[in-house]
Amino acid sequence: MDRRNFIKNGSALSLLGMSSYAFGKDVFTEPFIVKDMDNLVNEKGEYILAPLPYDFNALEPSMDAETLNLHYTFHHGGAVKALNKDVGKIKDALDKNDTETIDYWIKKSAYHGSSHILHSIFWTNLSGKGGGAPKGELLSRIEKEYGTYDRFKSLISAISKNVDGAGWGILAYHPFTDKLVVFQCENHEKLTQWGAIPLLVIDVWEHAYYLKYRNKRGDFVDALFNIINWDNVSMRLDYALKTK
Numbered sequence: 001m002d003r004r005n006f007i008k009n010g011s012a013l014s015l016l017g018m019s020s021y022a023f024g025k026d027v028f029t030e031p032f033i034v035k036d037m038d039n040l041v042n043e044k045g046e047y048i049l050a051p052l053p054y055d056f057n058a059l060e061p062s063m064d065a066e067t068l069n070l071h072y073t074f075h076h077g078g079a080v081k082a083l084n085k086d087v088g089k090i091k092d093a094l095d096k097n098d099t100e101t102i103d104y105w106i107k108k109s110a111y112h113g114s115s116h117i118l119h120s121i122f123w124t125n126l127s128g129k130g131g132g133a134p135k136g137e138l139l140s141r142i143e144k145e146y147g148t149y150d151r152f153k154s155l156i157s158a159i160s161k162n163v164d165g166a167g168w169g170i171l172a173y174h175p176f177t178d179k180l181v182v183f184q185c186e187n188h189e190k191l192t193q194w195g196a197i198p199l200l201v202i203d204v205w206e207h208a209y210y211l212k213y214r215n216k217r218g219d220f221v222d223a224l225f226n227i228i229n230w231d232n233v234s235m236r237l238d239y240a241l242k243t244k
């Protein structure tokens with residue numbers, strides 16, 4: 001299916017039985033995929049819960065309607081609502097220069113933000129007309145990395161079943177190596193946000209600072225801002241923007 005053809009589905013909103021107050025105005029007016037990208041925020045930068053691209057019963061019997069309703073409405077929807085709250089709390093903490101609560105809300109935003117991103121991908125990974133096997137470029141890359149589709153299926157099935165506690169099995173494209181990769185994710189984040197392309201990284205392992213700064217990691221981080229190559233950070237941003 002053409003990803004652009006995921007359409008607005010008014011029935012999803014009516015089945016939700018929800019008002020849009022929790023997510024702001026116009027939240028339910030956009031599809032999940034816009035210009036081949038996941039539709040995660042509105043024009044004001046607020047996180048949004050787009051309508052499912054199908055009815056709640058569309059994935060029966062593999063996924064029952066009640067499970068899908070609860071999962072989408074309360075788990076994914078709850079993460080979106082919480083993520084907007086987290087962002088507001090981070091802004092408040094910055095206004096007050098309150099580093100203790102910033103740390104707390106940043107962790108929350110990593111958890112909720114990663115939940116939002118992964119669930120948005122998950123819904124569009126599924127279809128009542130799905131199944132079968134991959135074709136074309138995807139299949140040839142799978143065969144290149146894993147030999148055959150069946151071997152790949154064994155791999156992602158096994159690692160998905162064996163995630164410790166709550167989490168995800170993931171197939172991803174790694175742009176730095178031009179390779180497919182398969183991995184497990186515990187919870188949603190551990191503490192990253194999926195799909196983010198790094199622009200600036202700060203190593204705070206003890207090996208990065210202990211000889212000079214001993215236990216004063218904060219002093220090291222402060223000092224690092226004297227030597228950051230912002231031209232390089234800008235170059236990375238230019239590259240990342242071309243991927244959109």
Ligand SMILES: [Fe+2]
Nearest residue numbers: 071075076119
């Ligand atoms: Fe989930």
